[in-house]
Amino acid sequence: MIKLTREDCMTAIENGDFGPGIVGSAPAVAVVLTQSWCPQWGWMRRYLEGLPARADFEVFWLEYDREDFFERFMVFKEDVYGNREVPYVRYYRDGLLLKESNFIDQRGFLRLAGVA
Numbered sequence: 001m002i003k004l005t006r007e008d009c010m011t012a013i014e015n016g017d018f019g020p021g022i023v024g025s026a027p028a029v030a031v032v033l034t035q036s037w038c039p040q041w042g043w044m045r046r047y048l049e050g051l052p053a054r055a056d057f058e059v060f061w062l063e064y065d066r067e068d069f070f071e072r073f074m075v076f077k078e079d080v081y082g083n084r085e086v087p088y089v090r091y092y093r094d095g096l097l098l099k100e101s102n103f104i105d106q107r108g109f110l111r112l113a114g115v116a
Helices: 006-015 039-049 070-079 106-113
Strands: 028-034 057-063 088-093 096-101
Touching: 006 070, 028 039, 028 106, 039 057, 039 106, 088 106, 096 106
Parallel strands: 028 057
Antiparallel strands: 028 088, 088 096
């Protein structure tokens, strides 16, 4: 798993989505946006950290409540992406948004990511 940088997040805010360096970093990409206090995120994080590395799949994450741009990013996520729940997951295939979900078990996560 790779933590999103401030620059990654500012690009998303300015352009409406993450840049090609994120969404095109592998054939299948998942971006998890959450807050650190969320117990469901803790559960998801444990299984995500246990996934074996693969060349065809990358997972990015951000606990945006721990960032100095928290308010700005939360408003972006809620208003632009239209999702007020955490964790929120965006799934990309070949650089294009494929699906979205919120809390999900490992099997469902891999299925939605297209790598099950």
